[in-house]
Amino acid sequence: MKKLVLSLAVLCALLLSTGAPAQVVTVYTSASFAPLMLDDGRGMYPDLIAYLNQRKPGKLTFRLRYMPRKRLQVKLEDGSIDGIVIGMMPEWFDDVEQKKYLWSAPFATDGYVLASLAAKPVSPDAPASLVGASVGVTHGYAYPRIDAWLSASRMVRSEGPSDEKNLEKLLLGRVDCVIVAESMAHYFVRTHGMSSRLHLAPLASPPTERRMLAPRSQAATFDQIAPILRKLKDDPAWQRIAASYR
Template identity: 80%
Template sequence: MKNPVAALAVLCALLLANSAPAQEVTVYTSASFAPLMLADGRGMYPDLIDYLNERKLGTFTFRLRYMPRKRLQVKLEDGSIDGMVIGMMPEWFDDVEQKKYLWSVPFATDRYALVSLAAKPVSPDAPAGLVGASVGITRGYHYPGIDAWLDSSRMLRSEGPSDEKNLEKLLLGRLDCVVVAESMARYFMRANGMTARLHLVTLASAPTERRMLAPRSQAAAFDKVAPVLKKLKNDPAWQRIVATYQ
């Protein structure tokens, strides 16, 4: 470069860019079940956080942290949340118009399923068989698209701490059926060799979406993450990761 002043300016800019301190952003999840979160620390969500960090999104780095659903919702509502939240959908936070929070596009979709014992199957297509049946649901969860069906079914709701615990209660004969995310149920059945023992029916409802949510105070980090999430479905590298959990 012929102009030494210009060359010095470029060098200084590069040094400043390289010396900018990393900003760690906490990404919260209330999920505690496979395949999103596995007991050994792996799972789709940890893998997605690793994927984001590998992309070197400016000065941001991301770490995943679990927080119970009720506490997470309270901190979002009172504005004290100090990071982003993974795996949520606007309907769960009364934000269908997406004005309260920043929302990414869905990076994954799922559906609800009704799981029962194969020896004693429960079918949503046989309403008479639902009346009085005990159905496991997860405490604190909302089920957009099927809440009305649950009410009209006249099943007896039994709240449990997690989908996995509800499935364990089903296997012990303490529940007649369980409402659960289909991806979780299929992973549980395959990982535990329960495919022949459990009966799964996908419920007729709109797909549930997994998005990244951010309070507006996290707009700078969100603006780095959102474009990456938008391209996930077309990224072979990410699809290979997803395939390991299917």
């Protein structure tokens, strides 16, 4: 009998030593454009998810999933989202004081540029030339740090489904200029060999900081990844990854 009890105790110890299975955490993104998300499955966001999975914080496993922006915002607001969100900033969710949601340290920074044809450049420093010019913007997208300038410029908005589609409209001569994320513009120019065709003028605004957002119901998960994200700026491995998309 004692041997049976001992055997059962050893078996229980072995089962407990294997630990609980890894918890799968869904990471949502509303981005569908380069260099954040590429058609071949690569991109800065998939690479960051792979980076987290290599480190397995708290035995968590992360998977990236796309969700349209409006649906994502609704699920955040009604508390029904079952994961965390990548690549957001507090200004986009009326949470500048970071009280509604949990926010990580920035893992990347970005800005905006005004892209135009090199043969017909449009400059944000020449206000008179902007009046009446058609400017490509992304449908449903807010530009919280340059909206005031955009309204004052008296340009005519032409909405498109994405930054990349707006750049294509520019190349076809369907708009005079495009407001586009700096990272996307430089990646587009580099990968399509457009350095001689496009003129990129930086727009004066504070940098866009890409962060992880977590609803407070996901505090346990957030606490596992926040220290890792906070150290990314000092990690040469991550900096090499991020540099490959500039």
